[in-house]
Amino acid sequence: MTAVRVRPARSADFPDVLRLVAQLHRGDDRSPDGLRSRQAWDEIVAREDHAALVAEVDGTVVGTLHLVVVPTLTHDGAPWAIVENMVVDEDGRGHGVGTARMGEAERRARAAGCYKVQLLSAVDRSGAHAFYERQGFELRARGYRKYF
Numbered sequence: 001m002t003a004v005r006v007r008p009a010r011s012a013d014f015p016d017v018l019r020l021v022a023q024l025h026r027g028d029d030r031s032p033d034g035l036r037s038r039q040a041w042d043e044i045v046a047r048e049d050h051a052a053l054v055a056e057v058d059g060t061v062v063g064t065l066h067l068v069v070v071p072t073l074t075h076d077g078a079p080w081a082i083v084e085n086m087v088v089d090e091d092g093r094g095h096g097v098g099t100a101r102m103g104e105a106e107r108r109a110r111a112a113g114c115y116k117v118q119l120l121s122a123v124d125r126s127g128a129h130a131f132y133e134r135q136g137f138e139l140r141a142r143g144y145r146k147y148f
Contacts, residue, residue, distance in 0.1 A: 002058050004100040009052035009064065014041045016061035017054065020087040051108055055088070055101045062092040067105045069112045081109035083119040086128075093127075102135050 009017065018037055044052050044066060055063035065086040069079050083105055088097045109117045120143050121128045129139075 004062075004095075004097050005056045006053055006100050006104040007056065009045055009054045011042055011045055013045075013052075013054050013061055013064075014038060017041065017052075017064045017085075020061070020064050020089060021085055023087055023090060024085070051105070053101060053104055055097045057092065057095075057097065063088040063097045063101050065101055065105055067108055069109065069114060075115045078113055078115040081105070081112065081114045081117045083117060086119065098131055099135065 014037075018041075021037075041052075044050050049069055051067040053065050053067065054061045066084045068082045068084065070082060071077070071079050083102075086098075086101070088101075106117055117137075119132065119137070121132065133139075
């Protein structure tokens with residue numbers, strides 16, 4: 001595989017990002033809706049406190065993630081970072097795309113003074129869990145969610 005390039009996402013990347021994010025929701029009823037997702041995407045790429053990143057190989061978007069830096073009152077006021085919507089195209093996994101993308105997210109979190117990077121992963125995504133552990137993440141919490 002050719003070198004991976006990680007760059008800030010642009011509004012025009014929406015169709016590729018939507019295709020990737022849809023892979024997270026195969027088999028459930030939460031697949032992204034085009035119009036609502038487009039409105040959210042335009043807001044995400046416009047905000048300075050968010051980093052929507054895409055990974056390209058040979059000019060094709062093959063991965064995405066969304067990094068949000070959150071201020072906090074703990075840890076002497078140091079912010080923390082959340083990684084969301086982290087997807088590598090099913091056909092491109094195992095070629096360094098995720099590592100390159102996560103490396104850029106961590107670099108940005110450090111530059112923002114974050115004391116940690118946190119992400120959530122569905123219980124049944126054992127392949128993703130193994131990837132996160134190879135990246136140095138450790139299982140530290142038990143998360144709960146409620147959908148509305």
